[in-house]
Amino acid sequence: MCGITGWVSFQRDFSTASSNTIDAMTATMACRGPDDSGRWIAPHAAIGHRRLAVIDLVGGTQPMTVETPEGVVAMVYSGEAYNFRELRAELRARGHRCTTESDTEVVLRAYLEWGSAFAERLNGMYAFAIWDSRTDQLVLVRDRLGIKPLYYYPTEDGVLFGSEPKAILANPLADKTIGMDGLRELFVTIARPDLAIWEGMHQVPPGALMTVGREGIRTTPYWSLRTLEHRDDRATTVRTIRELLEDIVARQLISDVPRCVLLSGGLDSSVLTALAARHLRNSGERLRSFSIEFHNQQQDFVPDEWRATLDAPYARAVAEHVGSDHRDIVLDDATLSDPAVRAAVVSARDVPAGFGDSEMSLYLLFKAIREQSTVALSGESSDELFGGYRWFAGAAEHGMHTFPWLSVLPPPFVQRTRLLDPDLTAALDLDTYLADSFADATAEVTRLAGESDLEFRMRQVSHLHLTRFVRTMLDRKDRMSMAVGLEVRVPYCDHRLVEYVYNAPWSLKSFDGREKSLLRAATADTLPRSVVERVKSHYPITKDVHYTEAIRRQASDILATQQHPVFRLYDHDAVTKAVDRPADEMIEPDRFDLEQFLDFAVWLDRYAPTFT
Template sequence: MCGIAGFNWDDQELIKSMSSILVHRGPDGEGIYTNSGISLGHRRLSILDLSSAGAQPMSNKEGDLTITYNGEIYNFHEIREKLKEKGYRFKSNTDTEVLLYGYQQWGEKVLERLNGMFAFAIWDDRKKKLFLARDRVGIKPLYYFWDGERFIFGSEIKALLLHNITRSVNKNAAKDYLNLRYMPGEDTLFQGIKKLLPGHYMILKDKELQIEEFWNYPLPEMRKDKNAAKEVKKLLSMSIRKRLIADVPIGVYLSGGLDSAAITGLVAGIKKDPVKTFSVGFDYNDKVDELVKAKEIAEHFHTDHQEIIVDGPISGMLPRMLWHLDMPHGDPVIIPQFKLSELASKKVKVVLSGEGADETFGGYVQYKKMLQLQKLQKIPTALMNFGVKHIPIKVFDQLFDYPSSIGEKGKEKVKDLAACKHDMEKAYGNFVSILSDADRKEMLNFEGEQSAVVFQKGRSPLLNQMLYYDSKTWMPNYVLHINDRMTMANSIEGRVPFLDHTLVEYGNNLHPSLKIKNGVNKWVVREAMKKVLPKSNTKKHAFFMPLDKWYKEELKDLMEQMFTPQSVRERGDFSYDVIKKIWENYEKSKLLYGKQMFTLLNFELWHRMFIDGEHIPTHNNIHLHKYL
């Protein structure tokens, strides 16, 4: 894993600056390449072939192709052998050189042969053509700016901001963030800066930019495979074996839940030495801590286990988190994720984690809830509306065990869902939003088009549509964004075995009844792991954080500091009265209002840091203003 950057003109000092700001992504080495019409930069995190032969940017023997690359190609040995048969000779043992010569041999068709995670750029000096690509599911990031003359790209937006780019907010993306807590699609919060979408490549030639898709989730075959559990276990084991290839120590994030426990158990069965596992938790008085369950798994598999408890002030950590994320993030999980990667970085350079299982095999709670809602379509609309208005909310929980969990806003949520029970796209949009239509009208004082949930035609039934939507939007822009940035913040590489594209495609083709069965999420994964894991550790459990304590103590002070009547009026984006109401009513609907508060707070902090250029010190007094 590394950091890459570049632009379509020659400037050694500027490309050095772009590379330097990505030092956390690659502290082991730095390289630049400049030529007429191109500047490429690279920060190296040495994982394979630690020698100087793996340095980047790397050129081919003829010197006409040069690559800067971030990621891992897990099947590079097989591709290397095929290239050797065609006469290619290699100077290193890296996947970088294999990717470079693979492109020389097959052009963009090389993408079809790759198994791995990647974001890379290859400059063809003979054709004066720049080729860039991003992996199938979006594990590795790639951002770019294009105004018809200047083309600038990088692993992180902060590198692009070193250029003379006007810093202004993309209002459409802002509406998406405040509603969903992330930005689906290619837009970012920075006007003019975009993401290359997963499974896509770009070609820049003669000042024309061409973007093409090379992979998408295939339409499900709806297989009712009686050996599905066995096949899932086999494919996951194969995926893990590939991801254990490295010339540096490897560990596993262990939460105590099904996905990380499955990876830990399978790794323990492969490696001779004890698996290095890492867990994060909190000091609870009234909750079963994540650490307890993780420790049970660690003891069962005799791992070399390390854990950390998040304590101390967290408000001062937020600016540092946002600097690494480049964009606000509406989930406090960024804090324990950062501390976990910080812990792991003291022992290993690569970590395996369980991201991607929920989106492939149906692990999120909303999937079951939406399937329950679908059954309510049989109830006449007039009767449904009467019930929403007059029946106590806890009665709804007997049919649809969700509304009372979000407090006083639960009834409003049910009303919104009931109004669109025959429109599952709109219903799902309402379900995953943290703002209702009324909230948005009341709170937001700016124009902007919000993204709508659009299910792909032909991908029915409902569960398949939801999984596809989340895999294309939520997973790369929320889940994998956190994984990449929080690991890279501490200079370690994150690998995600559940997102090997062969496993993803197999899971995609399974019938929904093998994913949610008898009310059990990820049924086929649980079946696959029955003989691997202790029975008590195949149950789904939430990751609890002391949000109530945070909101009532230090975050309350930070909210009051960030959102004064004067500052809100000067910004002009929000209604101060609505922000004040959210805080005052927090006790009545902690789950929903808590999400809204954290989302708003991070947006304001981000705006001050990246748009206004304010100096905000972090918990360890790192001064961010020099980067802004």
């Protein structure tokens, strides 16, 4: 995994100008690529790269170039193409002479062979930029599910781009301005696929190819979630899912550096652990697995509607069952509440996400894993794909009038505005924003001929999760992992699996009356019975009152500085009342309000944005 950035300008000559700016843009992503740094300059393009070496440690250096009779083609690349071996064989058969063993060269030569159609041939997670001096054109490509981030910022005579906003913001042409829609996105739990919160900045849409030339910018989708008839019966569907998972896991274990699995003890991660352990065992290798725990977790844990059981016993049962080399990463409240950790998380995210210890614990987990492994497999997006969240069943039974997760989450999680200045809350008008976003999102879904109202509604629910909800999950996972130079792969996002399961009717996805019926049926033979029967438990958060007390103290310190810029957005009296509530009386929404307040304070200090 890596970080990429660049600057295209048709009115400049970069070959005679200082490279300080592109170097500064590249340097912002050193954490994404701790192993190497490089840049490549052409008259109208400057591209930079930070490398995390995973495949072909010696030969995969970037930026990578190929000389053609018509001119040089250069590429910077982030991600992995899991089918690079098959593509390389096909390219060699067509006369290409690959000089490295890297997937980077395969992707570049695939572009030379097939032009813009090459993106459709890739299987993986990726974001890359190609400068084609034969046409003086930039090509930006992002993977189908948007696993890897890619941002761009149009200028008067070209474009800036980068894996993260901070790379673009390091260029003096980019304004650090936040408009109303950007601000709205910070207070709701949805994510529009093409929106960046910074005014003038956008994301390359998932599954899209973008070209930048003298005539302007053009975006062309090469993939989308298409509505297709599912003709397989239950037995065939279950068997196909198993075959796909076996192939996907095998592909995503390819690496020239140590790899592992993130194991929570839930169905999703346990399946990956079991399949990965079996695959590696065949080659005489033992799988590493990692779980997260909190200090005093056994004593502090109280079952609730979101987390009925502790993860640890199930994770250990799976590790013992499959024979993985397992380690629990135990975090204490002092480490979790360290302001330096919060600052690192906000810097990694580029936004004040406000998810509190759930993000800081993820960051610390990845930091600990990175000491032993460079690549990790994660169960992200399985719930979105197989219908694992309880609000899927709610939408099936009661209908859907907004994003389904918003109908189940407590109101303070839906619109996190309880501590904001009342005038700002009114101006944001989040009810209208959510309604408009919901209408736009559901309008993207095509109905199958003859599809019942229930099946079409559940298709919409699935589509919303795979194009909106999962965006937040994938971005969080990417930023927290890349902040410490760990590559996290997400097998459930393989587009072949997504296409197949998306089109399976809800009656199949819930055939046994439980969540994730198809995944359970396809993999039950690989797992302990206790894990197969376990009810979904959401990502853990600490229950330690000392952590909450630390959050109160930190918020109180900011209150003492009434001129802090955070009070341009937050109401001083409302924050004071929240801080005055005793730590042992705070419920999760109260704590998350203060968490986001603290995130905003850190973010405003670091980025100093202008609001319009």
